[in-house]
Amino acid sequence: xxxxxxxxxxxxxxxxxxxxxxxxxxxxxxxxxxxxxxxxxxxxxxxxxxxxxxxxxxxxxxxxxxxxxxxxxxxxxxxxxxxxxxxxxxxxxxxxxxxxxxxxxxxxxxxxxxxxxxxxxxxxxxxxxxxxxxxxxxxxxxxxxxxxxxxxxxxxxxxxxxxxxxxxxxxxxxxxxxxxxxxxxxxxxxxxxxxxxxxxxxxxxxxxxxxxxxxxxxxxxxxxxxxxxxxxxxxxxxxxxxxxxxxxxxxxxxxxxxxxxxxxxxxxxxxxxxxxxxxxxxxxxxxxxxxxxxxxxxxxxxxxxxxxxxxxxxxxxxxxxxxxxxxxxxxxxxxxxxxxxxxxxxxxxxxxxxxxxxxxxxxxxxxxxxxxxxxxxxxxxxxxxxxxxxxxxxxxxxxxxxxxxxxxxxxxxxxxxxxxxxxxxxxxxxxxxxxxxxxxxxxxxxxxxxxxxxxxxxxxxxxxxxxxxxxxxxx
Amino acid sequence: xxxxxxxxxxxxxxxxxxxxxxxxxxxxxxxxxxxxxxxxxxxxxxxxxxxxxxxxxxxxxxxxxx
Numbered sequence: 259x260x261x262x263x264x265x266x267x268x269x270x271x272x273x274x275x276x277x278x279x280x281x282x283x284x285x286x287x288x289x290x291x292x293x294x295x296x297x298x299x300x301x302x303x304x305x306x307x308x309x310x311x312x313x314x315x316x317x318x319x320x321x322x323x324x325x326x327x328x329x330x331x332x333x334x335x336x337x338x339x340x341x342x343x344x345x346x347x348x349x350x351x352x353x354x355x356x357x358x359x360x361x362x363x364x365x366x367x368x369x370x371x372x373x374x375x376x377x378x379x380x381x382x383x384x385x386x387x388x389x390x391x392x393x394x395x396x397x398x399x400x401x402x403x404x405x406x407x408x409x410x411x412x413x414x415x416x417x418x419x420x421x422x423x424x425x426x427x428x429x430x431x432x433x434x435x436x437x438x439x440x441x442x443x444x445x446x447x448x449x450x451x452x453x454x455x456x457x458x459x460x461x462x463x464x465x466x467x468x469x470x471x472x473x474x475x476x477x478x479x480x481x482x483x484x485x486x487x488x489x490x491x492x493x494x495x496x497x498x499x500x501x502x503x504x505x506x507x508x509x510x511x512x513x514x515x516x517x518x519x520x521x522x523x524x525x526x527x528x529x530x531x532x533x534x535x536x537x538x539x540x541x542x543x544x545x546x547x548x549x550x551x552x553x554x555x556x557x558x559x560x561x562x563x564x565x566x567x568x569x570x571x572x573x574x575x576x577x578x579x580x581x582x583x584x585x586x587x588x589x590x591x592x593x594x595x596x597x598x599x600x601x602x603x604x605x606x607x608x609x610x611x612x613x614x615x616x617x618x619x620x621x622x623x624x625x626x627x628x629x630x631x632x633x634x635x636x637x638x639x640x641x642x643x644x645x646x647x648x649x650x651x652x653x654x655x656x657x658x659x660x661x662x663x664x665x666x667x668x669x670x671x672x673x674x675x676x677x678x679x680x681x682x683x684x685x686x687x688x689x690x691x692x693x694x695x696x697x698x699x700x701x702x703x704x705x706x707x708x709x710x711x712x713x714x715x716x717x718x719x720x721x722x723x724x725x726x727x728x729x730x731x732x733x
Numbered sequence: 734x735x736x737x738x739x740x741x742x743x744x745x746x747x748x749x750x751x752x753x754x755x756x757x758x759x760x761x762x763x764x765x766x767x768x769x770x771x772x773x774x775x776x777x778x779x780x781x782x783x784x785x786x787x788x789x790x791x792x793x794x795x796x797x798x799x
Contacts, residue, residue: 418748423741456743468771475747478771483750484743497745506752 271335275628276393283408286336292349293336294325294407301344307410308347312383321376322404323349347407353399353563353584353610354637357630358392358428359448360612360620362596363436363523366443369395370429372402374515377421381507386413390425391453393630399584399610400603418502419510426476427453430518434477435459437521438467442592444613451624456481472517523596531571531593544720548676549577551718551727552643555674556581561640565670567616568647572598572609578643579606586639590615616647617655634668642670648704649678649685653696659707667711672731677704679724701726 269289277285282300286293296304307313308325316322325347330337336346358366369392377387387409394406419425431454432443439462446454460468460481467473487493552574556564564578569587571594578585579602587602587609589595595611602609614620619633644666651657666673678685680699689696705728708714712730719726 418745420745422748423744426744465771469768474768480741480743480747482743483746484741487746488742493746494742497742497749500745500749500752502745502748502752506748510748510751 271339273339275626276624276630278625280408286339288336290351292351293328293333294347294349295336295339295343296345296347296408297340297342298344300408303412304347304407304410305345307385310383312379313410316376316379316404320401320403321372321379323407325349325407349405349407352396352403352405354586355631356397356610356612357447357620358432359444360614360633361392361397361444362592362599362611362613363433363443364596364599365397365400365611366392366429367433367518367521367523368400369397369402370425370433370518371515372404373425373429374511374518376404377419378508378511378515380410381413381504381511384413385410386417386419388421390421391428397610399606399608400599401607413504415504416501418500419507422510423456423480424453425514426480427455429453430476430514431456431459433518433521434467434473435462437524438470438473439463440524444592448620448623451630456484472513472520476514476517531591531597541722544722544725547721548645548727549574552577552645552674553581555716555729556641559641559672561672563639563641565637565639565642567642567644568650569598569611569643570594572601572611574643574645575602575609575611576606578641579609582641583608585609586637587611588614588616617651617657634665637669639670640672642666642673644673644675646676646678646684648675649682649688649699652699653685653688653692658698659704660710663707663711667732670732672715672729673712675708675728675730677701677726677728679726681724 271286271288271293274285274287274292281297283294283296283304286295295301304325305327308327313322317324326349328336328346328348333346337343358369361369372395373387373390373392377390380387387404388411389406389409394404394409395402396405397403432447435441435443435446435454439459441462443454456477460477463473463477468478556578560581562583564575564582564585566572566575566578566585566587569575569589570591572587575585575587575598585606585608587595587598589598589611590613592613595613598609598611602611614633620630622628622630622632622635624630648659648662651662652659666675679701680686680689680696705714708728708730712732714728715731716729717726718728
């Protein structure tokens with residue numbers, strides 16, 4: 259493990275606003291670096307855990323975030339945060355923090371399997387992961403990593419898997435909802451940070467889903483038992499004294515792993531998932547021109563972080579991934595983002611695909627509206643790609659050019675933006691079912707809006723159809 | 734994030750049921766009754782009162798009571 263350098267005394271430590279619930283420790287940010295402190299016996303326990311071969315193996319495999327211990331002399335300001343702090347470690351920074359309500363189906367599934375694997379490995383080595391929430395898992399590109407080093411504790415035999423119900427609420431129920439109900443889980447998780455409760459899922463799933471053994475056990479039966487016994491004090495008292503053999507817990511983890519592995523995203527309907535193969539409004543020449551333009555601009559400017567806004571299945575995310583450190587690819591069509599995740603995982607693991615409607619991006623929320631940060635708070639890219647996007651924002655979303663440009667300037671230093679004229683078949687299609695109230699939707703107005711926040715570095719018309727590419731730099 | 738979580742009555746109860754032979758029988762009984770209940774209702778969500786009938790097993794067998 260790398261030896262951490264001394265911290266600059268001038269930088270005040272800031273408690274991470276999403277890290278305050280655990281009395282045994284928390285996360286602190288200082289000088290752009292990430293630290294975790296442990297209180298009381300949790301500190302010595304964690305330092306011991308760091309020396310355990312199985313835990314080191316998990317870290318080396320990238321399954322659990324790296325932790326570099328810091329002595330008191332190396333981080334006096336952090337140890338001074340509270341008298342009970344007994345250990346401080348530094349973690350590497352995650353390039354872009356994302357939340358489960360921004361993940362497509364396959365990402366939540368991958369995170370669920372990761373949580374189960376980490377829990378199983380811990381149990382096999384006399385430990386337990388005391389909770390089961392996707393907020394403890396982050397993605398570095400397409401790779402899940404377990405972040406909450408403070409979640410590991412020594413296992414008490416007979417205690418059972420206390421996080422089972424939370425695992426169902428946070429991982430399993432959302433996956434079931436999409437897989438067997440065809441209902442997108444992202445809006446549910448966004449509005450309910452504690453997950454989707456079992457009673458709700460039970461009411462939403464169709465009969466044929468409830469007849470599946472796994473769904474029956476984890477949804478129907480759990481819900482029935484909850485309702486039947488939640489107010490039965492005698493049963494609740496007896497539960498407190500019950501011993502649950504570790505074999506049962508191992509069996510549940512194995513069954514849950516098989517269940518999640520077998521869960522498949524229903525095909526669902528998406529008008530956009532085949533867009534890259536079927537788009538007829540671009541000539542092959544125009545498409546190749548656009549790809550070459552993006553490649554050439556990126557080779558010249560070498561951005562570290564790229565936002566691909568309206569990424570679809572990732573035609574340009576894949577190009578960007580070859581030329582940048584990290585790409586965050588965003589689209590509102592979940593099926594397209596899901597397809598991009600599978601595509602990127604195979605060949606471009608530095609792409610983080612996210613589901614989000616750009617006209618209603620993730621807000622600041624949770625406790626004091628600071629626990630989970632909004633998209634604009636997290637996004638600060640060197641380059642944003644806004645290709646074939648502006649007509650969706652301005653016409654489908656009724657967002658005026660000026661407002662879009664203001665927002666764009668808040669999330670990216672430079673951008674490549676494609677203007678799509680009203681004569682374009684895709685814009686015409688949008689206007690089939692709308693009254694044309696978009697008199698201001700012209701190239702002239704678009705350029706004027708851009709000029710309010712950016713310098714236009716380059717302007718280039720696509721070979722046919724009237725679309726224009728702009729490279730802009732923030733003023 | 735949420736570390737000292739409510740393990741959930743249903744979640745713990747399920748593990749208790751799975752942890753013993755008596756529990757297994759109770760589980761089987763609950764499962765069988767539930768399937769019959771759901772099928773007879775032809776897709777309708779079982780009414781809450783049905784839960785009382787279905788889950789009376791644990792008290793009878795003593796597997797739930799201390």
